[in-house]
Amino acid sequence: MMAPRTGLSRQILIAMSAITVTAGLLVFFGTYLAYTAIVAFYPMPDADGSLTLTDLLIVGGVIIITLPIAALISFRLARRILEPLESLAENARRITAGDLTARARVGDRALGETAALIDDFNTMAQRLQDMAADMALWNATIAHELRTPLTILKGRLKGMIDGVFEPDESSLSALVLQVDGLARLVEDLRTVTLADSGHLDLRIQPIRLAPEIEQMAELMAHDLSTSGFQLDLDLADVVVDADATRIRQALLALVTNARRYSVRGTITISLAEEDGEIRLGVADEGPGLSPGMTTRVFDPFVRGEPARSPDMSGNGLGLSVVRAIVEAHGGRLRYRGAPGGGALFEMIFVKANRSPAAHDA
Known part of the structure; x- marks a missing residue:
């Protein structure tokens, strides 16, 4: 037994019924008026200008036949519209109650806007479910x-x-x-x-990266040398709009990551301008990332191979922090194989529209 419809469902059915009845009445009276007008302008012999009982029966019979057909069509159309909307409302209540697996049924995709609404709702529900799963994973x-x-x-x-x-x-x-x-x-x-969340505090100003990197290199050189690494610099004199403290933080994280996971050898810090972009990279001499890690390496708490120095084990957030800092600057972080077979992580920024000379002035 069908449950009584309420709310939007009831309103749509009432509106469809009213439209059907109104259409029937309009057909009846329209036919009568049209017939009257035709007789008035084109009188027929032996006709008194009014509808006969036979004419009325014919019109009434046509209406009686077409009215149920129109009602059936209206009901089916209303049902096509209501089914996805009722599914949407039901599953919205389930999500409100905490069931993030609820999904609405699209139904007839011929109703383009309704189908798009259902698709958007399901996409939103999937994102909520993914966010809840990510939050649970983060907490654990x-x-x-x-x-x-x-x-x-x-x-x-x-x-x-x-x-x-x-x-x-x-x-x-x-x-x-x-x-x-x-x-x-x-x-x-x-x-x-x-x-x-878009609330990372940045103090953006034009900075010459090369002197900043050289100062950091002097501070890191001793510890790197003690661990068996040599630091090599290949720096162009460029200016970028950035937060110097955050850039140093990101660069230190990349060098620490190379020291933690690469074989002893040379760590190269490069800075260059190419195609209107500033590329700040840190490369090591191997072994690089396995193919399965290249798409996941920037995710939080993801670790690759075990650290080569037990005292250098990390928390799996280093590269996530670097990516967060770079993206907060409007740039992007990229991994690719280094020419020597190691790993190359590049921070890519948009070039500032000014010259070092103008900055010095």
Whole structure:
């Protein structure tokens, strides 16, 4: 048994019924008026100018036959319109109740705008479901990343309280390293989250990148040399509109990533202008990324091969932070194989419309 229709469904059915009845009445009276006009302008012999009973019966019979047909057509049209809308309303209520798997049925795609509305609704529902799944994954992954250093901190501190461990310089330094790791994780999460929401604080101004990179290279050279790496610079003198602090943060993350995962050798920082773009790249000597990692390497908490130095293990957010910073500048981050067989990560920015000389002035 069909449930009584309410709301929009009832209004559409009432409107369709009214249209059908009105159309029948218009046909009847229109026929009568047309016949009267024809007789008035073109009188027929032996005719009194009015409809006879036979004429009325013929017109009435035609209306009686066509009216149910028109009603059936109207009902079917209303049903075609209502089915996807009722499905949309029902599944919208399911999503409101928390069922993000709900999807509306498109029905007849001949109703173009209705079908497009259903498609848009289903796309929105899929994105909500994906966002909820991503959020659940993020929460689980963050909890996992926080659990290890917190467990170590708790165990060590409890051991010191119980007298199991001596609070010497070595033990305290190890605890400080765990705290630094937590602080780095929190800051990386903050950067990625702010960038995704469009609220990453940037102080954009024209800067000459080459001197900034040279200063960083001087600071990093000793630690890299200690780890068996040599830093090579290939820098053009270009100007880009950027936040110098954030660019240094991104560059440091790329160099750290190369130091963590590549074989010992040369890490090359290149800066060049090509096709109206500024390309700041960091290349190593291998082994590069596996084919399956190239499409996922910039996703949060995705790690490639294990770090070659155990003390250099990361949290899987380094490249995500770099991408967030670059995209916040209106640029893009790209990976490709380096000429020597290693990995090359390039930060690509739009060139500033000014010259270094003008900036110096």
